[in-house]
Amino acid sequence: MQLKKDLLVFATLFYHFSMVYGCDETERAALMSFKSLLTDPSNRLSSWQGENCCNWKGIKCSSSGRVIVVNLRNPNPDNVLINVNKEVFSYSKNTSDFVLKGTISPLLFTLNHMQHLDLSFNNFMFSKLPTEVSNLTKLTYLNLSNAMFQDSITTQFSNLTSLRSLDLSCANIVADLSSISISLTLPLDLDFGSMISFIRYGELSSPNLRWLEGIRGLRYLVLTGVDLSKASESFHWAKPISSLSNLMSLQLSKCKISGRIPIGQLLNLTNLSTLKMRSNVLTSSIPELLSNLTTLSVLDFSANYLDGHIPYFPQLKGLSVNSNPDMTIDLVSMFSVPWSKLTFLDISFARVGGVIPPSLSNSTSLTFFQADGCSIQGSIPSSVTKLKKLSFLMLNDNYITGQLPVNMSSLISLQHLSLLQNSLQGRIT
Numbered sequence: 052m053q054l055k056k057d058l059l060v061f062a063t064l065f066y067h068f069s070m071v072y073g074c075d076e077t078e079r080a081a082l083m084s085f086k087s088l089l090t091d092p093s094n095r096l097s098s099w100q101g102e103n104c105c106n107w108k109g110i111k112c113s114s115s116g117r118v119i120v121v122n123l124r125n126p127n128p129d130n131v132l133i134n135v136n137k138e139v140f141s142y143s144k145n146t147s148d149f150v151l152k153g154t155i156s157p158l159l160f161t162l163n164h165m166q167h168l169d170l171s172f173n174n175f176m177f178s179k180l181p182t183e184v185s186n187l188t189k190l191t192y193l194n195l196s197n198a199m200f201q202d203s204i205t206t207q208f209s210n211l212t213s214l215r216s217l218d219l220s221c222a223n224i225v226a227d228l229s230s231i232s233i234s235l236t237l238p239l240d241l242d243f244g245s246m247i248s249f250i251r252y253g254e255l256s257s258p259n260l261r262w263l264e265g266i267r268g269l270r271y272l273v274l275t276g277v278d279l280s281k282a283s284e285s286f287h288w289a290k291p292i293s294s295l296s297n298l299m300s301l302q303l304s305k306c307k308i309s310g311r312i313p314i315g316q317l318l319n320l321t322n323l324s325t326l327k328m329r330s331n332v333l334t335s336s337i338p339e340l341l342s343n344l345t346t347l348s349v350l351d352f353s354a355n356y357l358d359g360h361i362p363y364f365p366q367l368k369g370l371s372v373n374s375n376p377d378m379t380i381d382l383v384s385m386f387s388v389p390w391s392k393l394t395f396l397d398i399s400f401a402r403v404g405g406v407i408p409p410s411l412s413n414s415t416s417l418t419f420f421q422a423d424g425c426s427i428q429g430s431i432p433s434s435v436t437k438l439k440k441l442s443f444l445m446l447n448d449n450y451i452t453g454q455l456p457v458n459m460s461s462l463i464s465l466q467h468l469s470l471l472q473n474s475l476q477g478r479i480t
């Protein structure tokens with residue numbers, strides 16, 4: 052019994068000892084310096100005191116007491132919406148301001164065992180991207196998204212050859228509810244707009260993407276909002292991306308990319324699962340060869356100037372081509388084959404024109420279908436009631452006639468049905 056007690060005391064002392072001396076003194080000082088240059092209205096860094104920095108909130112150390120994780124992601128960023136008057140307004144359940152604001156102490160980049168750094172959604176007041184970050188060669192995760200940087204991306208990250216995940220976004224998607232008036236709807240928590248906008252949190256650009264060439268291990272690359280207009284003037288702008296053969300997610304929305312979808316380069320990304328190139332100036336048609344990327348699951352080409360039709364991509368779970376006014380979509384031929392995995396489809400503001408074919412119901416995974424402003428004619432086929440997973444059906448601003456299928460109420464998953472600006476008869480009960 053006594054032995055057990057002694058052991059316990061010993062273990063406790065040992066634990067205490069290792070924790071007290073767990074944190075490297077220079078690293079602790081570097082973190083204190085980092086903290087000293089920031090305002091912190093919600094006291095997120097209140098635990099940053101005392102000797103053992105390994106216990107501080109957001110910090111993790113290796114067993115030898117070196118800082119390996121600094122995670123200061125803003126846990127409660129602004130929730131921004133565009134209201135019916137086209138005004139930006141933010142709503143937060145909590146009024147405290149969780150943003151850390153100020154400049155980044157260069158000493159942060161002396162923590163050279165760091166593997167994970169997340170400073171997203173804080174406010175570094177339009178400072179330049181810290182060049183010293185290139186010293187952190189052990190980084191596998193770097194998230195500087197939406198943190199109010201202003202700079203040109205050239206070589207700052209090219210030495211970070213261990214990176215698996217890099218997020219340098221400087222724009223964030225917001226729900227635009229400005230086009231919503233009242234909708235014919237079943238009970239619902241939040242309404243959906245047909246358009247999406249972005250709000251800027253910084254100004255980043257990159258004259259070319261050659262800096263990516265050495266970061267071969269990248270799996271996640273997110274550059275939403277980074278101005279690539281200069282880069283994409285070059286025909287081979289996406290070549291550096293083709294060397295990232297492990298890439299699983301590539302997000303280049305709102306990047307001012309012009310020209311064709313760079314299919315030749317994308318075909319090398321045989322592990323690609325998510326491709327988002329929303330809100331650019333893409334002018335080609337959607338290449339059929341994308342179907343060769345068998346792992347591709349989510350494709351978003353909304354708000355571009357694409358033409359042509361939608362090729363058959365049986366591997367897709369999500370497809371959004373919203374707001375490509377020159378695309379011509381024939382739903383009859385599109386759904387002559389089932390899209391068995393497709394859960395999300397948004398084709399709003401494209402040229403559709405024809406009817407919704409009964410064969411739509413063969414794509415039985417469909418959960419979300421939006422086709423506003425598509426000049427769709429005819430009536431809604433009664434077979435839609437076979438889409439047992441259908442939860443959102445939005446067909447505003449079309450030429451739909453006739454009556455709703457009688458057994459519409461058998462769609463037990465349906466949360467939102469919106470059929471404004473059509474020529475339907477009868478009422479929804």
Ligand SMILES: *[C@@H]1O[C@H](CO)[C@@H](O)[C@H](O)[C@H]1NC(C)=O
Nearest residue numbers: 093094127144145146147148
């Ligand atoms: C609001 O913020 C405080 C910290 O400033 C936190 O303790 C509280 O749980 C938050 N409340 C909600 C509803 O998020």
Ligand SMILES: *[C@@H]1O[C@H](CO)[C@@H](O)[C@H](O)[C@H]1NC(C)=O
Nearest residue numbers: 157158160161162183185186
């Ligand atoms: C970066 O590393 C170099 C070489 O190891 C060193 O001389 C320099 O002081 C480091 N810079 C910072 C900010 O740690």
Ligand SMILES: *[C@@H]1O[C@H](CO)[C@@H](O)[C@H](O)[C@H]1NC(C)=O
Nearest residue numbers: 124171172194196216218271
């Ligand atoms: C970066 O952080 C934001 C939240 O602050 C998160 O939404 C985003 O997914 C992160 N990026 C990556 C690549 O993990």
Ligand SMILES: *[C@@H]1O[C@H](CO)[C@@H](O)[C@H](O)[C@H]1NC(C)=O
Nearest residue numbers: 182185186206207208209210
């Ligand atoms: C990257 O590493 C090379 C070789 O170690 C060095 O010469 C170069 O200055 C580094 N680049 C940056 C941006 O730190």
Ligand SMILES: *[C@@H]1O[C@H](CO)[C@@H](O)[C@H](O)[C@H]1NC(C)=O
Nearest residue numbers: 290292293294295296319320
């Ligand atoms: C395409 O991928 C292959 C195999 O992963 C790789 O060897 C090749 O270098 C890549 N092509 C380019 C242009 O990087």
Ligand SMILES: *[C@@H]1O[C@H](CO)[C@@H](O)[C@H](O)[C@H]1NC(C)=O
Nearest residue numbers: 270296297298299321322346
């Ligand atoms: C890429 O896909 C191949 C085949 O599906 C798989 O063996 C490999 O582990 C994947 N690589 C990564 C980085 O996920």
Ligand SMILES: *[C@@H]1O[C@H](CO)[C@@H](O)[C@H](O)[C@H]1NC(C)=O
Nearest residue numbers: 315318339340341342343344
């Ligand atoms: C695409 O896939 C088809 C069928 O599997 C194959 O014949 C063709 O060579 C592939 N093309 C490219 C460019 O990978």
Ligand SMILES: *[C@@H]1O[C@H](CO)[C@@H](O)[C@H](O)[C@H]1NC(C)=O
Nearest residue numbers: 388389409410411412413434
């Ligand atoms: C698709 O749906 C149509 C009409 O609902 C039906 O006649 C046809 O057999 C279905 N085809 C497949 C492949 O399931």
